Amino acid sequence: MSTGCESGEVQMCHTVYPLHSNHLGELSAGQLLTWIDTTACLAAERHAGVACVTASVDDIQIEETARVGQQICIKARVNRAFNTSMEVGIKVAVADPLTNVQKHVCTAFSTYVAKPTGGKKVTLKPVRLQSPWDHLEYSLSAERRRIRLYHEDAFNNLMEDGLTFYDLDWEEDHNKISTDSTQVESIELVLPPHANHQGNAFGGQIMAWMETVANISASRLCKAHATLKSVDMFKFRGPATVGDRLVFRAIVNNTFQKSVEVGVRVEAYTCGEWTAGKARHINSAFLIYQAVSSKGELIQFPRVKATRKDSVRRFCGAIARRKIRVARKYILSNKPEKPVSHPWDKGNQSYLSYNNIAALTVLAAKSGWELSSTAQNIKTFTHDENDVLSIKVEMQVTVHPRPAYLLLSDLGLRPNWDTHYLSCEVIDATGEDDKIFHITCPPVKQNKSRDFIVLMSRRSPYKNGDPYVIAMRSVTLASHPPTAEYLRGEVQCAGFLIYSQGKDSCRVCYLNQLTSGIIPYIEENLTGWSNSIEETAFGCITFLETAQVYTTLL
């Protein structure tokens, strides 16, 4: 292990030996979590100059598996010191000595608190910022801290909604499974090798034990060897010390299409507390597993049957956590985005119009949409693939599909039902079915108002059963360049598909493949602070049901 360079970075390198791996010869997730925690804590202590404890660990997505014989390199550094706590950023890579190929395993952010000395809290010195990267991480860490400290409130908000906004019987599915057989209980005694010199059990060791029981629980449901894909944000509520008995209880909370969430609760007891049955709840964590079939494909899971009060709470909790995870991933990602707008000129108009319709049709047909809420006649879904997040809102409307199509494709009417639209005017057109709109939207988070230049292409069904399609994507128009008045945003792929459901009823699906220009408008919804998506959908249904009378008169 190196002592770190000038920048305060601490590195740990290991060759993966059989003792670090599972029966498949892959580095065990528990061992990885232990190394991550140790390296990060040492980076924190290097900055603080005193002993530190792990307060919390943000979501970790594990992108690559390391195998026996490969080398793991963990780099950790303090991004920002707050008051008594600091954020440590960790990067893990795996290298194969035979091929020299290096791959990214995961990025993690942990918070460490300097242990009080002589009963007094230790105020940390600020971090010395050198490179532009240091400055970027410094400012992003404040945003991450905000989300971290509100994590519990965000979760509680979503749970309140979850119970009102999720109808467990929304689909008739007789293949739903019970998770009762996935309950696992295990006990560990904290011995000196599991603890630091002050006798506190290492956070990484506790995480490794949690992973062991969670893995057993997930494997029982998968009927295959489960692999840890991600760890939800969690906090260390209180310490465990040498001599404590730690009881771990795991159970599968919910399944998504190709993953399962396992919840693990850890209770600590001294010998006396053990006999008296007085538990200290020191940690709860939620781990996401996947499993591969004998054909090498990811196993698809049936839905979970939640009947008892407790299993309903765990079922809804898993959906709420998934929402927060997805939101965090996209809100905090600072990956550069390629511009999505193409110039709208005579040479490519038909191509852009075709592409507009085709992109929306392909987005709608994708598999892997995860349901996030159900409420009366509205269902919302998310789709998270290759770092692209999309949302879908399905609305049941008692309107013939044709008036719904005419009303929704007249974007000038949209400010009547969608508060995210301030104004919308036609600025160019090649006919009734392909129009360019200039849309303005209200400011979010003290930023300027945004505007969008959007091509709307619409098509009636060619044959019975096809939907009406209204597609939208950004284009650039030389006559309407970005101005100082607005932040110019972009729409990658959005719009409506309207399916007939009998004489006077239709299913309207709104889809949007999110870009950084759109995320600010639904960020609070994604993180559980508002129901703006559902409220807008209610507005849309009411608008269609009351306005249709006018279109039928046309």
Ligand SMILES: CCCCCC(=O)SCCNC(=O)CCNC(=O)[C@H](O)C(C)(C)COP(=O)(O)OP(=O)(O)OC[C@H]1O[C@@H](n2cnc3c(N)ncnc32)[C@H](O)[C@@H]1OP(=O)(O)O
């Ligand atoms: C070598 C390897 C060693 C590995 C190290 C370990 O494993 S240690 C072992 C595992 N970890 C533990 O045992 C820790 C158990 N937990 C605790 O002891 C305690 O919960 C705690 C010290 C972390 C926090 O205690 P309190 O909540 O009472 O303290 P207090 O409210 O004053 O908060 C102290 C600082 O922590 C921050 N803080 C509190 N909870 C937080 C959370 N979930 N995520 C991020 N930061 C948090 C606060 O904002 C504050 O920062 P500011 O002051 O900056 O505003």
